[in-house]
Amino acid sequence: MALIVQKYGGTSMGTPERILNVARRVKRWHDHGHQVVVVVSAMSGETNRLLGLAKAITESPDPRELDQMVSTGEQVTIAMLAMALKSLGVSARSCTGGQVGIRTDKSYTKARIQSIDADGMHRDLNNGMVLIVAGFQGVDEDGNITTLGRGGSDTTGVALAAALKATECQIYTDVDGVYTTDPRVAPKASKLDRITFEEMLEMASLGSKVLQIRSVEFAGKYQVPLRVLSSFDEGQDGAFDAHWQQTTGTLITTELDSTMEQPIISGIAFNRDEAKLTVLGVPDQPGVALSLLAPISDANIEVDMIVQNVAEDGTTDFTFTVNRSEFKKALSILQETGKAINAREVSGSDSIVKVSIVGVGMRSHAGVATRMFRSLAKENINIQMISTSEIKISVVIDENYLELAVRSLHTEFELDRESGESSVHG
Amino acid sequence: MALIVQKYGGTSMGTPERILNVARRVKRWHDHGHQVVVVVSAMSGETNRLLGLAKAITESPDPRELDQMVSTGEQVTIAMLAMALKSLGVSARSCTGGQVGIRTDKSYTKARIQSIDADGMHRDLNNGMVLIVAGFQGVDEDGNITTLGRGGSDTTGVALAAALKATECQIYTDVDGVYTTDPRVAPKASKLDRITFEEMLEMASLGSKVLQIRSVEFAGKYQVPLRVLSSFDEGQDGAFDAHWQQTTGTLITTELDSTMEQPIISGIAFNRDEAKLTVLGVPDQPGVALSLLAPISDANIEVDMIVQNVAEDGTTDFTFTVNRSEFKKALSILQETGKAINAREVSGSDSIVKVSIVGVGMRSHAGVATRMFRSLAKENINIQMISTSEIKISVVIDENYLELAVRSLHTEFELDRESGESSVHG
Numbered sequence: 001m002a003l004i005v006q007k008y009g010g011t012s013m014g015t016p017e018r019i020l021n022v023a024r025r026v027k028r029w030h031d032h033g034h035q036v037v038v039v040v041s042a043m044s045g046e047t048n049r050l051l052g053l054a055k056a057i058t059e060s061p062d063p064r065e066l067d068q069m070v071s072t073g074e075q076v077t078i079a080m081l082a083m084a085l086k087s088l089g090v091s092a093r094s095c096t097g098g099q100v101g102i103r104t105d106k107s108y109t110k111a112r113i114q115s116i117d118a119d120g121m122h123r124d125l126n127n128g129m130v131l132i133v134a135g136f137q138g139v140d141e142d143g144n145i146t147t148l149g150r151g152g153s154d155t156t157g158v159a160l161a162a163a164l165k166a167t168e169c170q171i172y173t174d175v176d177g178v179y180t181t182d183p184r185v186a187p188k189a190s191k192l193d194r195i196t197f198e199e200m201l202e203m204a205s206l207g208s209k210v211l212q213i214r215s216v217e218f219a220g221k222y223q224v225p226l227r228v229l230s231s232f233d234e235g236q237d238g239a240f241d242a243h244w245q246q247t248t249g250t251l252i253t254t255e256l257d258s259t260m261e262q263p264i265i266s267g268i269a270f271n272r273d274e275a276k277l278t279v280l281g282v283p284d285q286p287g288v289a290l291s292l293l294a295p296i297s298d299a300n301i302e303v304d305m306i307v308q309n310v311a312e313d314g315t316t317d318f319t320f321t322v323n324r325s326e327f328k329k330a331l332s333i334l335q336e337t338g339k340a341i342n343a344r345e346v347s348g349s350d351s352i353v354k355v356s357i358v359g360v361g362m363r364s365h366a367g368v369a370t371r372m373f374r375s376l377a378k379e380n381i382n383i384q385m386i387s388t389s390e391i392k393i394s395v396v397i398d399e400n401y402l403e404l405a406v407r408s409l410h411t412e413f414e415l416d417r418e419s420g421e422s423s424v425h426g
Numbered sequence: 427m428a429l430i431v432q433k434y435g436g437t438s439m440g441t442p443e444r445i446l447n448v449a450r451r452v453k454r455w456h457d458h459g460h461q462v463v464v465v466v467s468a469m470s471g472e473t474n475r476l477l478g479l480a481k482a483i484t485e486s487p488d489p490r491e492l493d494q495m496v497s498t499g500e501q502v503t504i505a506m507l508a509m510a511l512k513s514l515g516v517s518a519r520s521c522t523g524g525q526v527g528i529r530t531d532k533s534y535t536k537a538r539i540q541s542i543d544a545d546g547m548h549r550d551l552n553n554g555m556v557l558i559v560a561g562f563q564g565v566d567e568d569g570n571i572t573t574l575g576r577g578g579s580d581t582t583g584v585a586l587a588a589a590l591k592a593t594e595c596q597i598y599t600d601v602d603g604v605y606t607t608d609p610r611v612a613p614k615a616s617k618l619d620r621i622t623f624e625e626m627l628e629m630a631s632l633g634s635k636v637l638q639i640r641s642v643e644f645a646g647k648y649q650v651p652l653r654v655l656s657s658f659d660e661g662q663d664g665a666f667d668a669h670w671q672q673t674t675g676t677l678i679t680t681e682l683d684s685t686m687e688q689p690i691i692s693g694i695a696f697n698r699d700e701a702k703l704t705v706l707g708v709p710d711q712p713g714v715a716l717s718l719l720a721p722i723s724d725a726n727i728e729v730d731m732i733v734q735n736v737a738e739d740g741t742t743d744f745t746f747t748v749n750r751s752e753f754k755k756a757l758s759i760l761q762e763t764g765k766a767i768n769a770r771e772v773s774g775s776d777s778i779v780k781v782s783i784v785g786v787g788m789r790s791h792a793g794v795a796t797r798m799f800r801s802l803a804k805e806n807i808n809i810q811m812i813s814t815s816e817i818k819i820s821v822v823i824d825e826n827y828l829e830l831a832v833r834s835l836h837t838e839f840e841l842d843r844e845s846g847e848s849s850v851h852g
Contacts, residue, residue: 016482050502056442057506058513065512068520069505072498076476079495080483086491087484094494098524099569143525 002167003035003125007135007157010044011174012231013077022172022231023084026130030090035125037164039135039157040081042073063108067137067147071097074134074153081132092130097137097145102156104138104146111146113138113155116163125164133160151212158215162222168251169224171211172231177250178203178210180415181268186407190417192250192266197226199266200252202358202392216252226252264368265359265413268406272353274304275327276385276396277334278319281344291341292318295333301326305354305387305394315344319385321396324350352384353402356394357409369393375412379404428593429461429551433561433583436470437600438657439503448598448657449510452556456516461551463590465561465583466507468499489534493563493573497523500560500579507558518556523563523571528582530564530572537572539564539581542589551590559586577638584641588648594677595650597637598657603676604629604636606841607694612833616843618676618692623652625692626678628784628818642678652678690794691785691839694832698779700730701753702811702822703760704745707770717767718744721759727752731780731813731820741770745811747822750776778810779828782820783835795819801838805830 006029008022022038029036050070054061078094085092097104101117124131135153138146148155154171161169176191178200183189195203197220204213210228219226229249282288289308296303306320322330327350338346362368372393376383381404385396397405410416432455434448448464455462476496480487487495504520511518523530527543550557561579564572574581580597587595602617604626609615621629623646630639636654645652655675708714715734722729732746748756753776764772788794798819802809807830811822823831836842 016479019483053442053502053506054509057445057509060513061509062512065505065508065520068508068522069502072501075498075501076479076495079491080479082491082494083480083483083487086488087486094491096494096571145522 001033001035003037003164004029005037005039005157005161005164005166005169006172007039007153007169008041008172008231009153009174010041010046012172013040013042013081014044016080019077019080020084023081023088023090025231026081026085027088027090030130036130037121037125037160037166038081038130038132039153039160040074040077040132041135041153042070042077046073046076064144067108067111068145071134071137071145071147074136078132078134085130085132090130091128092132093124094132094134096134097156098139098143100131100133100160102133102138102159104140104148106140106144106146108144108146110149111138111140113148113159116159118163121160121164151214154212154215155218158219158222158224158226161224162218166224168227169219170227170229170249171215172229173210174230174232175210175228176230177228178252178267180266181270181406181410185270185403186268186410188407188410188416190415194251194253195266196360197252197254198391199358199360200226202356202389203267203269211252219252220254223254228252263359263414264361264365265357265409265415266361267358268355268409268413268415269358270353270355270402270406272399272402273324274321274352274354274396275324275330275348275350276305276319276321276352277327277330277346277348278317279334279338279343279346280317281315282318283341283343284314284316288316288341289318292334292337293320295337296320296322296330299329299333301330301333305385305396307385307387321352321354321385351399352396353399354394354396355402355405355409356392357413358392359413360391362391362393371412372409375408376405379408381405427459427461429463429590430455431463431465431583431587431590431592431595432598433465433579433595434467434598434657435579435600436467436472438598439466439468439507440470442506445503445506446510449507449514449516451657452507452511453514453516456556462556463547463551463586463592464507464556464558465579465586466500466503466558467561467579468496468503472499472502490570493534493537493571497560497563497571497573500562504558504560511556511558516556517554518558519550520558520560522560523582524565524569526557526559526586528559528564528585530566530574532566532570532572534570534572536575537564537566539574539585542585544589547586547590577640580638580641581644584645584648584650584652587650588644592650594653595645596653596655596675597641598655599636600656600658601636601654602656603654604678604693606692607696607832607836611696611829612694612836614833614836614842616841620677620679621692622680622786623678624817625784625786626652628782628815629693629695637678645678646680649680654678689785689840690787690791691783691835691841692787693784694781694835694839694841695784696779696781696828696832698825698828699750700747700778700780700822701750701756701774701776702745702747702778703753703756703772703774704743705760705764705769705772706743707741708744709767709769710740710742714742714767715744718760718763719746721763722746722748722756725755725759727756727759731811731822733811733813747778747780747811777825778822779825780820780822781828781831781835782818783839784818785839786817788817788819797838798835801834802831805834807831 082092082094103115104111135156179189181189227249304321309317331348335346381401383395387394508518508520529541530537561582605615607615653675730747735743761772807827809821813820
């Protein structure tokens with residue numbers, strides 16, 4: 001018998017009929033003797049409807065009142081799911097964040113969870129009850145309702161799983177797992193059975209939007225196994241025996257079992273949304289990076305990759321990437337700064353992409369970078385920038401070569417789906 | 427400086443624009459130095475929308491979950507009104523039933539208020555804060571959300587006014603007060619400045635649907651002055667001096683000031699929704715009323731007026747009224763019973779109406795009934811049944827004579843509006 005926390009997003013809770021489907025799924029887990037805690041989001045569109053009402057009152061609604069208001073979206077869906085479960089004969093109870101003791105700080109609209117009353121939940125679960133908890137919300141010490149900010153329901157799910165020491169936290173979404181890369185770019189992309197938290201973080205921040213980064217960080221910190229599964233695939237949770245852990249969705253967990261053969265690379269991430277800026281002939285002296293980047297961050301422009309070459313003739317070259325929508329603004333700021341520090345030239349391009357290979361396996365395998373660069377060279381793809389971390393190598397290339405690069409790397413690192421594997425969702 | 431509880435219904439809270447209007451009104455009271463507690467309903471249509479979602483899940487939703495769900499309607503409007511007030515520079519805070527300490531029993535969907543934390547509210551009010559409280563809801567001792575049933579927001583308003591010892595509880599609605607009778611029937615109907623709780627109860631139960639009966643009973647029991655006013659009449663609360671109590675809406679209060687000349691009759695109520703049933707030649711013996719009425723109430727049919735004539739020749743006649751929609755069902759039950767007790771005849775009519783004159787003044791004025799009957803006789807209206815209470819005389823007449831009867835009684839008891847009075851709303 002396992003204790004499972006399941007989280008369903010707004011699409012899964014989008015209509016009464018879908019909620020009844022969720023109830024039937026929860027009942028199957030419960031019928032098989034598992035203890036189940038369900039975390040739900042508001043019906044898709046409801047949070048935006050409420051924000052629209054607030055905006056119709058005032059341009060800048062008071063944050064406390066905003067939380068008081070938008071938290072009702074989840075209060076409706078927990079009640080609907082509890083009704084549905086009770087109508088199927090399952091003992092169930094809906095709980096707001098306050099009712100289940102999710103205590104947060106007082107940072108309205110982006111509160112942090114401080115504590116959860118796990119004892120009360122264990123009591124109810126031991127009595128055979130399914131608990132349905134409103135995602136995205138808590139209460140502060142004075143009983144004010146708070147919300148956790150974007151992706152908050154994932155965070156609620158992980159926090160409950162951590163507090164309850166759950167076997168795993170299952171995130172039901174509209175895809176059936178995490179893929180080696182985007183199947184629309186590389187048709188041979190395959191679903192990963194397992195991936196580490198670190199890899200998932202690198203994949204997520206690079207554009208695989210399956211999970212909110214914050215909930216993955218949280219799960220990693222508290223060592224809560226996270227599983228991504230599809231809420232629309234009826235057969236997916238059919239196997240309730242001891243083997244379900246190996247067979248469905250993608251399990252995000254700590255370092256993979258060392259007795260298993262680890263793949264060198266788990267996935268290929270990419271980001272079409274970047275632009276690069278270069279300053280050539282920068283005087284090679286202390287503080288030059290600061291003098292170039294400070295005006296950029298003062299303008300609230302987020303910088304991603306930063307590369308500085310070694311100095312030659314007393315000058316150095318400096319390149320960084322920003323979000324493509326901020327390219328023009330960043331370029332004009334940089335031209336000012338370039339002049340001020342007597343740089344030789346300021347240039348940039350918004351027709352570039354970043355492609356990254358991610359995998360904890362590269363730690364123990366030499367030559368991964370060489371293998372990556374050789375694969376790209378074979379396709380005649382020019383590398384404009386390189387940046388590496390312990391489990392990731394990113395390159396910036398011309399955007400025209402994105403698909404070619406992803407597919408050739410996908411094949412090079414043996415990620416291509418074998419025939420006979422299940423077909424790809426989403 | 428007064429402490430005022432204001433209650434706004436779903437129509438007044440129906441759009442963001444109307445909520446801003448309510449905020450401006452509340453601000454005027456607050457600006458004049460009054461302490462203000464505002465009780466609000468959900469936006470009109472919202473409670474039905476939520477009930478529809480519940481019905482789409484299951485035909486008989488669990489009552490606890492239903493309360494968890496429908497209570498969100500008011501949670502949204504309190505937040506919107508608080509946002510609106512804060513955007514106008516007024517210190518305000520929205521409070522759910524639980525946040526303001528409205529403790530109820532555990533009767534979901536029809537809970538009774540047990541206690542209210544008045545001290546906490548006084549503290550906030552003394553700090554100059556406007557409190558905006560969700561109507562219709564509370565929490566039980568275990569923190570479960572409960573709702574108070576139909577008209578529950580009026581009840582919340584009165585209960586808060588009682589707990590806070592408020593100067594008065596103002597019920598804002600879409601009419602500007604209580605009228606001597608329905609203006610659509612008697613165009614000369616005039617607005618009452620004052621009416622007693624007892625009169626209001628008689629008027630309300632007879633078809634004047636301005637206030638929920640339960641809240642009037644509650645207000646009477648705890649001696650909370652209740653005022654009915656229009657939320658759409660901008661000028662109505664213009665007079666913030668000591669005289670506002672005499673000038674706006676209708677004040678429902680305890681026995682009127684004895685130094686004032688009291689009208690004999692305060693209003694004419696009527697009910698088109700009744701049908702009468704008569705049993706002739708019933709053996710005049712103990713238990714006969716019971717044997718006739720028990721099968722009716724066993725069938726869940728509500729009985730209104732009951733009249734039994736004195737016996738003659740060992741038999742008596744027995745007449746009662748029921749809701750018109752239950753006429754046929756009641757008649758067929760009564761025919762069975764009539765046979766069983768050897769009654770001479772069972773008959774009935776569903777083309778009758780009840781007309782009542784209501785007024786505490788009739789206590790001290792003899793001959794009110796005679797005056798009523800003479801007025802009807804002058805118009806050739808036949809009286810089919812008569813029933814009296816201490817402050818009310820009701821007659822049943824043919825439905826064709828309803829308008830004629832109401833108008834002639836309205837004139838007879840000097841209720842006709844004098845020219846120059848403000849025109850009639852609603």
